[in-house]
Amino acid sequence: MFGGFDNSYSPMWHNGPKPGAFYNFPATSTSSPKDEKQRDSQPITTGSSVIAFKYDTGVVISADTLISYGKLLRYRNVDRVFKVNDHTIIGVGGEYADFQFIKKYIDQKVTEDYCYDDNLQLKPKSLFNWLTRVLYNKRCRFAPLWIDIVIGGLQDGVPFLGHVDHRGRAYEDAAIATGYGKHLALPLIREKIENQTETLNAERAVELSKSCMEVLFYRDCQSYPQYKIATCDGQGARVDGPINVAQNWEQALNV
Amino acid sequence: MLSIEDFPEYQIPGAKQVRFNPYESNGGSVVAIAGDDYAIIAADTRLSSGYSIHTRHQDKSFKLSEKTVLASTGCWCDTLSLASLIKARMQMYEHLHNKKMSTTAVAQMLSILMYNRRFFPYYVSNVLAGIDENGEGVVYSYDPIGHCERKKYSAGGTAGPLLQPVLDSQVGLKNQVGVERSPIPMERAKAIIRDTLISAAERDIYTGDGVIFNIITKDGIKQERIDLRKD
Numbered sequence: 409m410f411g412g413f414d415n416s417y418s419p420m421w422h423n424g425p426k427p428g429a430f431y432n433f434p435a436t437s438t439s440s441p442k443d444e445k446q447r448d449s450q451p452i453t454t455g456s457s458v459i460a461f462k463y464d465t466g467v468v469i470s471a472d473t474l475i476s477y478g479k480l481l482r483y484r485n486v487d488r489v490f491k492v493n494d495h496t497i498i499g500v501g502g503e504y505a506d507f508q509f510i511k512k513y514i515d516q517k518v519t520e521d522y523c524y525d526d527n528l529q530l531k532p533k534s535l536f537n538w539l540t541r542v543l544y545n546k547r548c549r550f551a552p553l554w555i556d557i558v559i560g561g562l563q564d565g566v567p568f569l570g571h572v573d574h575r576g577r578a579y580e581d582a583a584i585a586t587g588y589g590k591h592l593a594l595p596l597i598r599e600k601i602e603n604q605t606e607t608l609n610a611e612r613a614v615e616l617s618k619s620c621m622e623v624l625f626y627r628d629c630q631s632y633p634q635y636k637i638a639t640c641d642g643q644g645a646r647v648d649g650p651i652n653v654a655q656n657w658e659q660a661l662n663v
Numbered sequence: 664m665l666s667i668e669d670f671p672e673y674q675i676p677g678a679k680q681v682r683f684n685p686y687e688s689n690g691g692s693v694v695a696i697a698g699d700d701y702a703i704i705a706a707d708t709r710l711s712s713g714y715s716i717h718t719r720h721q722d723k724s725f726k727l728s729e730k731t732v733l734a735s736t737g738c739w740c741d742t743l744s745l746a747s748l749i750k751a752r753m754q755m756y757e758h759l760h761n762k763k764m765s766t767t768a769v770a771q772m773l774s775i776l777m778y779n780r781r782f783f784p785y786y787v788s789n790v791l792a793g794i795d796e797n798g799e800g801v802v803y804s805y806d807p808i809g810h811c812e813r814k815k816y817s818a819g820g821t822a823g824p825l826l827q828p829v830l831d832s833q834v835g836l837k838n839q840v841g842v843e844r845s846p847i848p849m850e851r852a853k854a855i856i857r858d859t860l861i862s863a864a865e866r867d868i869y870t871g872d873g874v875i876f877n878i879i880t881k882d883g884i885k886q887e888r889i890d891l892r893k894d
Contacts (some may be wrong), residue, residue, distance in 0.1 A: 540743065
């Protein structure tokens with residue numbers, strides 16, 4: 409059943425049975441593929457990259473407004489970054505239907521916090537950990553929610569940024585990007601936050617976000633020249649946009 | 664519903680239905696050495712899959728108590744789940760028995776928790792290090808389905824097969840005649856771990872960026888960091 413590991417990475421253990429494949433001797437297989445639930449597990453309507461990073465007093469997440477259907481630019485004005493509450497923002501890529509499914513429960517949590525009226529609100533770390541558990545649970549049931557979600561915000565006044573994928577793999581970092589953003593935008597962001605000569609304030613962070621979205625639009629064929637930027641700092645959380653990419657095709661002559 | 668599997672004669676050789684693969688190797692290496700009254704466990708800080716690095720600052724060690732540290736690599740989502748499960752079980756143990764769990768007890772429990780998922784294993788390479796009831800340093804190593812072995816030194820993770828022979832030679836002094844077998848001093852152990860992980864970063868693309876050491880003594884756990892190559 410779990411013998412079908414792909415070969416794209418080197419095996420962790422050599423000269424032994426694969427995990428879970430120990431008793432599957434030929435012709436005495438304990439489980440046939442027909443016993444398993446057959447599920448098509450691939451994203452259909454997808455969002456592309458999300459880019460996010462911390463600046464001195466907060467966090468910024470940005471993503472374009474496109475949802476693709478394969479290579480078709482299917483929905484061109486859909487939000488992929490959201491304000492959850494005053495100190496939590498999220499950005500999402502991957503299967504959008506799966507995200508809408510999970511967003512319903514996040515909204516429910518926010519409403520619940522409001523109804524309790526005790527000045528306690530969902531903090532980014534709590535949402536991050538909760539998503540980790542939900543997505544891991546779904547992957548264990550072989551029915552993954554195929555989303556790449558970035559959670560940002562202020563955790564007791566300190567900037568927080570984390571990423572969870574469809575398997576429940578989670579990590580925190582000062583700069584996070586998904587999809588093509590990982591290849592194209594992350595090096596630009598890391599350059600700015602690691603070799604900093606001047607502190608990265610809110611204004612510079614938004615500028616950096618904008619230049620990353622411009623680069624992404626030029627090179628990612630499934631991107632769109634319209635995007636939104638969510639920021640969260642001491643002044644609260646907000647989503648700005650839609651912003652249009654300041655396109656400059658003059659430089660195309662030099663490429 | 665009928666699918667292509669029901670018509671084997673129509674199947675095209677070479678064509679394969681892609682199914683969801685719940686596992687992913689996120690890389691990383693762990694090295695642990697135990698001395699007479701201490702244990703050191705170190706792991707690199709790179710979290711990657713394939714050719715892309717997710718983060719360069721991932722601490723792969725989990726402090727389970729004042730005497731026990733687990734370092735775990737492999738499928739990172741499994742690692743996270745396993746670590747939080749262990750922590751929950753250790754808290755339950757403490758409330759039930761009104762005492763902290765010993766390193767040997769944690770080691771046994773980890774084996775059981777791993778075997779509990781025998782037919783859907785946690786795809787992780789665990790190394791547990793700590794001080795046992797007698798104050799002696801111990802290292803336990805595991806396979807993904809829960810086989811557990813008490814040792815004095817161990818290497819695990821993607822560069823595990825690369826590092827273990829070095830430890831066999833430098834710490835275990837295997838197949839050497841006329842060598843003095845004395846207890847290994849802490850500074851020597853630390854230097855060996857440092858050197859092995861630096862070498863691993865040269866040859867294993869899944870190991871690099873940095874190392875976090877956990878030095879466990881009767882006085883508690885101290886963390887130290889060094890940098891590794893970042894390419």
